Amino acid sequence: MIEVYNLYVRKGEKEVLNGVSMEVDRGETVVLIGENGSGKTTLIRAITGLEDYKGEIYIDGVEPEKGGKEKISVLSQDFNPMAYLKVSEIIGFCDSVDEEVIKELGLNGIFSSRIGNLSGGERRRVGIGFALMNDRPYIILDEPTANLDISYINRLISLLRRKVEEGKGLLIATHDLIFGREVGDRFVFLRDGKVAYITNEEGFNYACTKVFGTNMYTEVMKRCV
Amino acid sequence: MIIILILLAVLLFLLFTFYGNPNSYIVENLRVPRNTVAFLCGGSLALSGAVYQTVLKNPLAEPYILGVAGFILLGYTIGKLLRAEEIGLALSSAFAVLSVMYISKRLPPKHMLLVGVGVNAFSVSAVLVLYSFLDPYSLKESVTKTIGVVPYVSIWVVLIISLITFLVFLFLMLRSRNLDLLSVGELEAVSFGVNPSRERVISLVLTTVLTAIFVSLVGLVGFIGLVVPHIVRFIHSSVHSKVLPLSFLLGGIIFMGSDFLARMVVYPAEIPAGVFSSLMLSPLFIGVVWRLRHD
Numbered sequence: 001m002i003e004v005y006n007l008y009v010r011k012g013e014k015e016v017l018n019g020v021s022m023e024v025d026r027g028e029t030v031v032l033i034g035e036n037g038s039g040k041t042t043l044i045r046a047i048t049g050l051e052d053y054k055g056e057i058y059i060d061g062v063e064p065e066k067g068g069k070e071k072i073s074v075l076s077q078d079f080n081p082m083a084y085l086k087v088s089e090i091i092g093f094c095d096s097v098d099e100e101v102i103k104e105l106g107l108n109g110i111f112s113s114r115i116g117n118l119s120g121g122e123r124r125r126v127g128i129g130f131a132l133m134n135d136r137p138y139i140i141l142d143e144p145t146a147n148l149d150i151s152y153i154n155r156l157i158s159l160l161r162r163k164v165e166e167g168k169g170l171l172i173a174t175h176d177l178i179f180g181r182e183v184g185d186r187f188v189f190l191r192d193g194k195v196a197y198i199t200n201e202e203g204f205n206y207a208c209t210k211v212f213g214t215n216m217y218t219e220v221m222k223r224c225v
Numbered sequence: 226m227i228i229i230l231i232l233l234a235v236l237l238f239l240l241f242t243f244y245g246n247p248n249s250y251i252v253e254n255l256r257v258p259r260n261t262v263a264f265l266c267g268g269s270l271a272l273s274g275a276v277y278q279t280v281l282k283n284p285l286a287e288p289y290i291l292g293v294a295g296f297i298l299l300g301y302t303i304g305k306l307l308r309a310e311e312i313g314l315a316l317s318s319a320f321a322v323l324s325v326m327y328i329s330k331r332l333p334p335k336h337m338l339l340v341g342v343g344v345n346a347f348s349v350s351a352v353l354v355l356y357s358f359l360d361p362y363s364l365k366e367s368v369t370k371t372i373g374v375v376p377y378v379s380i381w382v383v384l385i386i387s388l389i390t391f392l393v394f395l396f397l398m399l400r401s402r403n404l405d406l407l408s409v410g411e412l413e414a415v416s417f418g419v420n421p422s423r424e425r426v427i428s429l430v431l432t433t434v435l436t437a438i439f440v441s442l443v444g445l446v447g448f449i450g451l452v453v454p455h456i457v458r459f460i461h462s463s464v465h466s467k468v469l470p471l472s473f474l475l476g477g478i479i480f481m482g483s484d485f486l487a488r489m490v491v492y493p494a495e496i497p498a499g500v501f502s503s504l505m506l507s508p509l510f511i512g513v514v515w516r517l518r519h520d
Contacts, residue, residue: 048415069415076412083284083517084458085408092464093405130409136416 001025002047002072002138002169007055009042009193016042017053018193024169026137029160031180032173034190034211040173041077043190044142047171048074059138073134077142077173079127083116087126090115094133104155105129120147132159138169145176157183177208177219226461230474237478238264241485258383260481263375263498265390266439267449267480268473272394273432274450275457275472279408279465280425283334284517287450288436291337292344293324294445297433298370299348301441302355314441321437325429329422349445373446373499375484386438393431394473401465404428408463446499448506449476455513479505 002024009017017039024030032040045051049064059068081090088111091097102108105125115123124147131139145153160183164170174180180187181204189197189207197207208215241260274287288294300320304313328337349371356367397404403424406414411421439446453476457468483501490496 045412048412050412050415050421067418070418072416074412074416076410079410079413081410082279082282082408082458082463084455084463086463089462089464090409093402093409127410127413130413134416142412 001058001060002171003056003058004043004047005056007043007046007053007057009039009046009051009053011042016193017046019055020190020193020195022188022195022198024138024171026169027164027167028185029164029170029172029183030186030188031184032171032188032190033175033177033180033208034196035175038190039193040190041142042193044074044140044171044173047140048072071136072138072140073131073136074139075127075131075141075144077146079123079130081115081126083114085115087111087113087115087118090126090130091133094130095135096133098133101129101132101159104159105152121149121152124148125152128156132163137167138171139163140171140173142173143175144172145174145179153179177212227467227470227474230471230478234264234474234478234481237481237485241481254380255377258378258380259375259484261383261387262378262442263481263484264477265386266375266443266446266477267483267502268477269390269393269432269435269439270446270450270480271453271472271476272397272469273436274476275454275465275468276397276404276428276432277450278454279404280428281328281331281334281337282408283337284455285334285338285451285514286328288433288440289345289445289447289450290341291324291328292341292348293321293328293433294436294440295345295348295352296324297321297437297440298445299351299355301437302352302359302367302370306355306359314438317437317441318434321433322430325426325433329426329429369497370444372497373444373502374487374495374497375443378442386442389438390435393435394469396431397428397469398466400424400428401469404465404469408465444497444499446480447503448510449480449502452506452509452513453479456509 004023005021007017007020008015020043032043034040042051046053047057047064049069057064059071062068087107091107105128107125107129110118110122118126128141128144131141144156148156160170172180172183185200187199187204187207188195189211191211196211197203199207205215205217238260277286277288278284297317297320301313301317304316332340352371353367356363403414403419406417406419407421407424414421454468454472457471457475461467461471480498480502483505484498486501487496487498
């Protein structure tokens with residue numbers, strides 16, 4: 001289990017995370033939702049040990065710096081490897097190669113391309129593939145749907161469901177409400193570095209309305225019309 | 226590819242060493258040491274460039290462009306002003322570590338390059354001034370130091386720098402997987418147990434101190450560090466267990482060749498070897514920058 005208790009992260013004058021507590025268990029998907037600057041990425045960086053923090057973080061009972069971070073596979077928000085790297089080389093750095101992930105994410109067609117020649121969405125798919133193919137008990141994805149088109153979002157959702165069935169714990173940060181609602185078992189809403197709500201599906205719309213001033217269905221309706 | 230390059234290196238080494246009048250005294254005491262220094266110098270610069278580009282995530286990074294080499298030369302010259310080669314070496318290493326403290330803070334790439342331009346301009350001017358204090362008639366030496374000229378050194382010096390270079394190279398090769406993961410991304414590398422900032426500082430210190438040795442010995446040699454790793458990554462592979470040795474070999478061959486030309490073109494006089502490497506590589510440098518213009 002990833003456990004975060006009373007987490008404070010300060011950057012310069014600003015308190016980016018202000019007493020955040022939450023947890024992610026194996027076999028569930030927790031979705032981290034919040035506006036830009038609400039502290040989603042900082043929380044993820046703290047869990048992976050890249051941010052100095054006050055408070056407690058344990059991954060299966062071990063602090064990130066003492067080896068807990070090695071139980072997590074991560075996709076960063078700005079996944080951008082060196083331009084000359086080939087997709088095949090990046091896949092080669094993974095622990096294992098999962099043919100289904102490669103097929104579902106459509107990586108076969110770009111296997112021998114260099115990162116510098118890929119589009120934003122293609123690069124994103126490579127990053128997701130890299131995170132999913134490393135065999136760790138927890139997977140953290142920061143904005144996985146950025147630049148992805150709808151067909152790949154759907155395939156991503158089914159891949160993520162399969163990972164949860166395999167018993168992995170997923171933490172996904174997104175501001176895509178529709179995607180978040182579909183993959184999440186529990187939802188953590190962040191506002192100004194604090195946890196505003198932790199809820200399951202039933203409270204999702206209420207929390208959305210409180211945090212964003214609009215809810216998912218209103219947004220869907222607006223886009224349809 | 227590695228085997229071909231090694232063969233080529235050996236062949237060129239023999240050619241450049243034994244070309245002309247074979248005379249065992251000259252070969253053993255002058256040509257072998259000089260060619261070895263040239264080879265190690267080019268190789269080390271290319272190795273440093275490859276590591277800089279990866280850990281700083283900046284395709285245009287290398288000791289020369291970032292002003293690190295110029296700064297080190299300044300340290301060396303100050304030491305030399307105090308009339309001692311040893312102080313020069315110590316000061317250049319100290320300046321190397323100072324530069325690492327600055328570059329590992331990772332300014333935005335453009336700022337870092339522009340600061341490098343400033344530091345280079347300042348250092349080169351200061352070096353020329355300091356040399357004229359040293360001895361007004363040593364201006365030629367100072368100018369050649371800012372372009373890079375391979376000196377004749379004793380076989381012992383050659384052995385020591387070969388050993389240091391080999392150890393640094395070996396260390397980096399053992400950690401090449403960490404460099405691979407860093408080239409994918411910092412967060413991604415963390416889950417493999419890599420500590421990005423420690424990895425960055427260790428590899429920068431090692432390559433920069435290596436650079437300091439060759440800057441003190443040879444002077445400022447530009448573009449090898451930048452262009453050679455690009456050539457290797459473009460033609461062959463971006464995996465560091467291949468990038469590092471191939472860059473080393475190719476850089477070494479290029480600089481050994483430049484030194485050969487430097488000795489031969491206006492024989493019996495001599496041109497600084499850095500002139501030829503820059504002449505060959507700066508067009509390629511422009512090519513690399515042109516390719517990266519959309520990033």
